[in-house]
Every structure is written in structure tokens, then in C-alpha cells.
Amino acid sequence: MLQSPTQVTGVRMKLIAWAIALAAAGLTPAAAQTPQAAQPIKEVAGPAAATAPSERAQGQSLDAANAPAPSTAPANPTATQPTATNFTHALPAKNIGVPIKAGTGLQEQVTEVGRTAAGFHNIWLLTVCVVICALVLALLGFAMIRFRRGANPTPSRTSHNTMLEVVWTLLPVLILVTIAVPSFRLLRTQYTPPPADLTVKVTGNQWFWVYSYPDNGGFEVVSNLLKEKKDVKPGDRFRTDADGPPLLAVDERMVIPAGKVVKFLVTSNDVIHAFWVPAFYSKIDANPGSVNEIWAKVDRPGVYFGQCTELCGARHGYMPIAVEVVPPEKFAEWIASKGGTMPGQKPAAPAATEAAAPAGATPAPTPAVAGPAAAQPATNQAATAQN
Numbered sequence: 001m002l003q004s005p006t007q008v009t010g011v012r013m014k015l016i017a018w019a020i021a022l023a024a025a026g027l028t029p030a031a032a033q034t035p036q037a038a039q040p041i042k043e044v045a046g047p048a049a050a051t052a053p054s055e056r057a058q059g060q061s062l063d064a065a066n067a068p069a070p071s072t073a074p075a076n077p078t079a080t081q082p083t084a085t086n087f088t089h090a091l092p093a094k095n096i097g098v099p100i101k102a103g104t105g106l107q108e109q110v111t112e113v114g115r116t117a118a119g120f121h122n123i124w125l126l127t128v129c130v131v132i133c134a135l136v137l138a139l140l141g142f143a144m145i146r147f148r149r150g151a152n153p154t155p156s157r158t159s160h161n162t163m164l165e166v167v168w169t170l171l172p173v174l175i176l177v178t179i180a181v182p183s184f185r186l187l188r189t190q191y192t193p194p195p196a197d198l199t200v201k202v203t204g205n206q207w208f209w210v211y212s213y214p215d216n217g218g219f220e221v222v223s224n225l226l227k228e229k230k231d232v233k234p235g236d237r238f239r240t241d242a243d244g245p246p247l248l249a250v251d252e253r254m255v256i257p258a259g260k261v262v263k264f265l266v267t268s269n270d271v272i273h274a275f276w277v278p279a280f281y282s283k284i285d286a287n288p289g290s291v292n293e294i295w296a297k298v299d300r301p302g303v304y305f306g307q308c309t310e311l312c313g314a315r316h317g318y319m320p321i322a323v324e325v326v327p328p329e330k331f332a333e334w335i336a337s338k339g340g341t342m343p344g345q346k347p348a349a350p351a352a353t354e355a356a357a358p359a360g361a362t363p364a365p366t367p368a369v370a371g372p373a374a375a376q377p378a379t380n381q382a383a384t385a386q387n
Contacts, residue, residue: 087333089253090303090324092244097279097304099245107278110300110325113190114281120182128175190282193295196263198256204266204273204286204308207315211254216340221252225318244322248305253322257331258301266292271313277306277323285310298325 092098096108105122109115145151201212212220226239226249243249256262266275268286275294276283282294298304306321326334332342 087330087337089242090301090326091242092303092305097277097302098248099278099305106281109281110279110298110302110304111281111296113186113296114279116186116189117281120186124182125179128179132175190294193263193293194261194297196295197260199263199265200254200256201265201267202254202275202286204268204270204275204312204319206270206313207308207319209254209275209319209321210269211252213335213338213340215343216335219338219340221254221338223250223252223254223322225249225320226251244303244305247318248307248320248322250320250322253303253324255324255326255331255334256296256298257328258325259297259299260328261295261297263293263295266294272310273308273312273319274310275306275321276309277304277321279304280306280323283309301325301327 097110099107106114106118109118147155199213199215201214203210203212208225209223210220211223212218225247226237226243228246229238232238237251239246239249264275264284266284266286267290268288270288272288273286274283275286277296280296280298282296284292284294286292302325304323304325306323308316308319308321310316312319335342
């Protein structure tokens, strides 16, 4: 039985659609079809850490290089577990530095720039919005009542009014000027940083953050999302309330000193990310191949959470940021716990340990170390590879 031209065309279209679907499936990268296996991230120490926090090995794919490292943390340690230097992480405060359920407006700001921006938004901009809305509503009501058909059986044929046209041209210009002046002042403050007391290099990866401290020996920490207890294997670390809220708690926090100007050098190893802590107000993109700069001076110690705010792939929503602000003396303890040094402080001499050995003992041969310095202990291993 012969088929009509319409039936033949329909069969052809179905075959073409199947061919396109099969071709697309064949071209899809394997990494996007199956979960990635966790790959260890090499810990970098010394000056090289400030410039190459996650170098790829020869022949290693970008996805494998960016995969989070397996965790070496003990089973479910709380956020206040002391380290070798007796440094203890702070507990997150209620409604400070975290999203508030059913909350409105900006988070409570803890930087001078943030407080200025919040005041500009809550007082000036909202006031202007209310005045404009009230004026437009009043004019609309006046026109509906004054020029209704019952009051004007014979409508006016006036087509121009010079005074009215001048007013409705100049009034919006004046409104924009009153908004622009404080806006430019805020932008100048935000992007004209004072001399920095500390520099932190922030590197975005799919889907975790690497924080490098070039002023403190060049060590780095790798920060990953902490999973819930039901999502981890027995014995692996999982999130507790001491770590932070769900989807915001991390295994390694960025730690900065209170009352100090901190300069953030933000970049990316793969795609575009965005570094944002709402309580600090400032937000900036992390672009591969370039370095952007923002700054913050936080006077209030505490734990402040943020997220990547640039769509960066399948697990974009699982890339949180946690910044812990501590007093300067506690910051020095944390630096020591990571094997770093404070500016002007000399690293501990290894000779002291050798002198404590028995006089007749023969020291064991030391393996060769590539690079100018030996690698730091892997104290900042990532805790999550998949969610």
C-alpha cells in the first residue's frame, strides 16, 4: 500500500529527530553523564601556593584536577574541636551572617561599606520610590475624576502644554541626579580600597573554593560543602549545627582577623564564578585568566556565610562560602595551626627537632622534595566530592 507524501514526510522527520538525539548523546562528555570520582588535590606550600593553588598534573583532565579531594577528617568532629594550637572555631550566631527564614531586606551588614549601602537602600531609595508611587497614584486619581465623561461632556482638544512638558522632563532628571550622587560616592568607597593588612587569594573551581594566604607563607585551604549525615558513608564527616546551616556549612572556613583591612584577589581555574558574602555587601566575579579585587574590614567577630552567585555548572548551588572573623591573636593561632607564619615571623628551625634526637642515632635519609619548600601537611583536605 502506497503512503501519501504527508506520511512519508512525517516518517522522515521522526528519523531525523532520532538521529539528532543519538548524535547529541554520543557527543556528550562522559564526565557529564556519570558522577566524577574524587581525585586528591595536591597541597602547595611556599611561594608557589600564591600563584598556582591547583596545578594539573601532566595529562590530567580539567574535571579530574578540579574534583574535590577525599576527606581525612575524623568522623563527625564538631566545629569547635581544638587543633594542635588550641585554636577553636566559632559557632555561627543566630540571624547574623546567615539567611533568615521569611526575612526581608538586606542581611545585617558588618562592614562600613555594607552599612552605607544598606542606609542608602533602606532610607534614600525606598523614600524616593514611595514619593514617586504616591505622586503617580495622585495624578492618576486626579485625571480619572477631573476628566471623566460626566464632568466633561465635551472633551478638550488641547494637544500641547509647554509648562507641563518642561515639568515632566526636568522632574525625572532631578530624581536621577539625587540617586546618582550618593551612588557614585558609594561606588568610589567600595572600589578604592585602603592599604591592606592581609591579602587572601580566592580561587573558584567546579565546585569548591581554594583560599591562599601569600602573606603568611603561601599555604592554602580547600573549602567544600559539608554533606548531611544521611548522605555520607559511615565514618565520614558530616554537617552539624556547629558547622552552620544546611547547604552553607563547609569543611574548611576562610579565617580573617577582625578590625583589619583584608584584600581579596578573586580568580577562577575553570569557568566564571562569583564571590559573595551578603553580610560584607561586596560581590565580584571570579573570571578565569584574570584577577579581580575587592576588600572588607569587619569589626565584629563571627561566622558569615555566602555562596557562588554566578551559574557555573550542574553543582552551582552546592558551592558555599564560610568566612570566620576572629580577633588578631586568634588569627595568629589559626595561621600557626595551618603551618603558616605571621609577617615578620621566622619559620621554626628544623634544627631544634634534630638536636633532641639521641647523639648516637643516625638520622633517616630525607626524601628529595621538588620545589623550593616541602609540602605542608594536608590539613585542609576537602570533605565532599559529590552531593
